[in-house]
Amino acid sequence: MKITAVEAIPFAIPYVKPLRFASGEIRSAEHVLVRVRTDDGVVGVAEAPPRPFTYGETQAGIIAVIDTIFAPQVIGLTLLDHEQMHSRLARTVGNPTAKSALDMAVWDALGKTLELPVTELLGGFTDRMRVSHMLGFDEPAAMVAEAEKVVDTYGIRTFKVKVGRRPVQLDTAVVRALRERFGDSVELYVDGNRGWTTSEALRAMREMHDLDLLFAEELNPADDVLGRRWLVEKLDVPFIADESVPTAADVTREVLGGSATAVSIKTARTGFTASRRVHHLAEGLGLEVVIGNQIDGQIGTACAVAFGAAYELTSRRAGELSNFLDMSDDLLAQPLQINGGQLVVPPGPGLGIDIDENRLQHYRLDK
Ligand code: MUC
Ligand code: MG
Structure with a gap:
């Protein structure tokens, strides 16, 4: 069960169509595959999707920090040393996506070693989640047409609509x-x-008061501290903190400060070990939780559904588990399938997934 090697492999897979939102645009999945090897010959995998415009991490940066800072700190630990590993990696304040992929690859290796699914090791509440689909910026007719396709093809009936454009009517018209x-x-x-200022966000939410929204997420910057509190107090839906809460401590700070009333847990950002902390904190505080994307x-989505299905609180709401549908291909030998609006956790030890080595060879950038 001893970790003997860590690999960070860059790959790029084009998107079928770009996904656009207030803080950026994605045209290609320029991710990093992380593999952890043990002295028993077991290999655990996970993927790191850098979001430079949000956390400042890049594909090259993730590889550099794993190779030079994080791998030397975890080689020699066992697969059960989650807390020791968390403590060592947490000395570095940033790089959430690099840390998380390493953490999840270790969990995958542990599950494979014990011949048990990671989702059961984490909590095992259920084996599936309802899926929420994210709609990126476009004209109202195009976004409705995409939603129709997603309803008809996958049975998905929950949509997160990207907003934050100016004037706000560009977005409120879509939701209407x-x-x-x-x-x-x-x-x-x-x-x-x-994307919006505090006053734009309040104006938009007032325009949409009759549209029965479930939540509002990161409408304005959390660093507009008083503006954010003022907005959250005026809304009658839970306000989800996402990129403003990359750690459990940030959740505490934002929620106790009145700047959020719900939280997005992204396994890409907090792995499994730190996502558990956020989950337990949210449960203790009585917060709503959404599994974000x-x-x-597909590797990252397998991680998200494994974690989301593990607990009652995380599986109550539809999880954001369908962004991979916009990719032209992926690395899994058995692709994930969304049916009837649900994604079942891949069965089998660890994350229940296998990498297709031919596809990896095709898409890796370091060959
Ligand atoms: C989201 O919920 O914000 C966009 C950037 C990112 O890091 O995640 C996505 C979706
Ligand atoms: Mg978000």
């Missing part, structure tokens, strides 16, 4: 068009990725 098209047969919520590929 979706509600008019689908009535109360779909759940809708909005995510601004900090850092625009993960």
Whole structure:
């Protein structure tokens, strides 16, 4: 069970169409595959999706920090040393995505070694989650057409609508068009990725007061401290903190400060070990939780559903588990399938996934 080697492999897979939102645009999944090897010959995997415009991490930076800082700190530990590993990596303040992929690859190796699914090791509450689909910026008709396709093809009935454009009517018109098209047969919520000012956010939410939104997420920057509190106090839906809470301590700070009333848990950002901390904190504070998506590929999505299905609180709401549908291909030997609006945790030891070595060879950038 001893960790003997860590590999960080860059790969790039084009998107079928770009995903656009207030803080950036994705045209290609330029991710890092992380592999952990043990002295028993077991290999654990996970993926790191850098989001430079949010956390400042890049593909090259993730590889450098894993190779030179994190790998030397974990080689020699055993697969059960989660807390020792967490403590060592937490000395570095940033690099959440690099740390998380390493943490999850270790959990995958542990599950494979014990011949048990990671989701059961974490909590094992259920084996599946309802799926929420993220709709990126476009014209109202195009976004409604995409939602129709997603409803018809995958049975998904929860949508997170990206907002944060100016004027706010560009976005409120989309949400209204979706509600008019689908009535109360779909759940809708909005995510601004900090794109609006406080007053724009309040104006937009007032314009959408009759659209029965589930949540609002990161509409304005959390660093507008008083503005954020003022906004959250005026809203009658839970306000989700996402990129403002990369650690459990940030959740405490934002929630106790009145700047958020719900939290997005992204395994790409907090792995399994730190996501457990955020989950337990949220449960203790009585917060709503949504399993978020850092625009993960299928490996990252397998991690997100494994964690989300492990607990009652994380599986209550639809999880954001469908961004991989926008990719032209992926690395898994058995692709994930969304049916009837649900994603089942891949069965089998560890994360229940296998890398297709031919595909990896095709898409890796370091060959
Ligand atoms: C989201 O919820 O914000 C966009 C950037 C990122 O890191 O995650 C996505 C989705
Ligand atoms: Mg978000």
